[in-house]
Amino acid sequence: MRRLPFPAPPTTRRVVAAWPAAVAGTIALSLAGEGAAHAAPPAPPLSSLPTAPLKVLPVLTALTGTVTYTVQPGDTVWGIARANGLDVASVQAANGLGPDSVIRPGQVLVLGGAPAAPAAPAPAPAAVTHEVQPGDTISAIASANGVSLDAVLSANGLTRASIIYPGDVLQIPSGAPAAASAAVAAVTAPGLDAEQSDNARLIIRIGRELGVSDHGIRIALGTAMQESWLRNLDWGDRDSLGLFQQRPSMGWGTPEQIRDPDRATRVFYGGPSDPNGFTTRGLLDIPGWEQMAYADAAQAVQISAYPDRYAQWEQPATTWLAVLG
Template sequence: MRRTTPFTTTTAPVAVIGTIALSLTGSPAHAGPSAPAERAQMRGLPAAAGTVEALASAATALAQASARPKSHTVVRGDTVSAIAARHGLRTADVLAWNGLGWKSIIHPGDVLRLSPSESATTMHRAKAVSRDTSHGASDARGAGTHTVTKGDTLWAIARSEGVSLARLLRANDLTTSSIIYPGQKLEIPGRAAAPAAASAARKSASSSGSAAKRVVLDDEQVRGVKTIIAVGRELGVPEKGIAIALATAMVESWIRNVDYGTHDSLGLFQQRPSMGWGSADEVRDPRRATAAFFGGPGDPNGTATRGLLDIDGWRDMEFGAAAQAVQVSAYPHRYATWEDQAYEWLEAYG
């Protein structure tokens, strides 16, 4: 009777090694889902994951994700982008998980999440299940609008409407640091049709420069409009400059003299005392804030800040670009969407 010896790792036949090597090479274009590269793609790995190097890289990435801490305590010199890169994350994700915007400031001692909140994810899924079992009502709810009331926050609205905060922000061209106001209407994206509609609306806005929804100004907003126009007239600002100021105030504060904002931003134009725009009381003085926005010889801040009239060639700039030159916003295209209505307000109340 012939005796056989089991294979060991040191005596593996060349044929076996060759078979393993062949299984790690590229597969024909017609290969089925069993091909290594396609199996890798089905798992969400890169298309080239059928190679030894890519598989090793993917394994390393999975190991890093498993070892990643759940939070990071900020130290001096840290930035959100540097923290994200250090842990193999996208900056946008770290911002969203911590309710921050691109202009947010972090401080030593702050604790940042390095993954989405489990409670938020669970709540979102529960909302989604609730909508799916509501006999069709979810489609109408998911593609409607929400009128902001006092005390509302973007996170609370997203949660109550059963949509992710990221989708709510994208549908309304907002950031986590954007300010919302009572009476403002927000688009609530639907599960399928609404994102496409929102994309089309944004494309229309970018091409026409005047696609903002029409609004009827209330008494507080009318007072703000009249103040901006009056100060502009007194300073000899051209019509275009006054219209730019009106559109800017609409974007920044909904033309309301608010006593809150991102960080220490206040007033009609969300000017920041910490950035030299004046004291808290000064930036909430509508006339002074407007004069500071216009700048020029009548700038109450002197040369500490730069207003519209201080920008070389502002008259020849595109409407939104001129506003952006003063405000330095993360979403510069939003100003141009109010251009037509700004000129209408100027004509009606000027």
């Protein structure tokens, strides 16, 4: 397998944006309004009110018999009620507010007519299930449904050591787990772009699923970085392909199989669940690999012409695992 040079990672720059003046002013006004709402004085007697006409507040809207008002920066419930000839208590009651309630700019208050109807509760999401097919894995099922592996395990009372069989029906959780999964997917590790981070995350996930130690996962991450820059390449030295630059001519699989990052990673790890069986030798198949030096263990799998180059990735791989794993 040809070992390709790795370019220096791009410089990461952090850009800190200043708050626009308009936004800062709105925040200041909002805070002033909030403080006033918390410490609103009692309404003065009518005799003490100024003789000048009261300010008419804008943004009043009539909708199906209900008059509403959109709160502006600096507003208080008392000020809105008095400016529109209303009783403070009635405005509070119509909007479910208490004496200490805080109103904020953009909030819509009901000032007259029928109170706004409460929003209808969101319908409960329909239950999603998956019938296990031959070749399915829990991690692949979770990924296909946009949820985390742990969410699927928890929903079905399973552990990472559990075995699923064709015909089993798994409950697929929805909602928050999918959002959390999307948030996790957006994380990138130092020195890696989004594509590289996604591939690193896949290597880590499969390693966890197979019960590989952190040392083994770090070896896999560094090997993939040295071989392909953590990219699923469709080219390489001679017939080398994919994340680990495995060669069809050496029995690692067909070109399509080697270009499947999930399968290629499992073949690199090897062990009892190796898709190649005994055709190739993965990391877990090497006696004493846990006691080997980092580069020696990677070289035992890859048989590279440049065995010392793996060592440079041990520390970066430790960081990537800490951030993404």
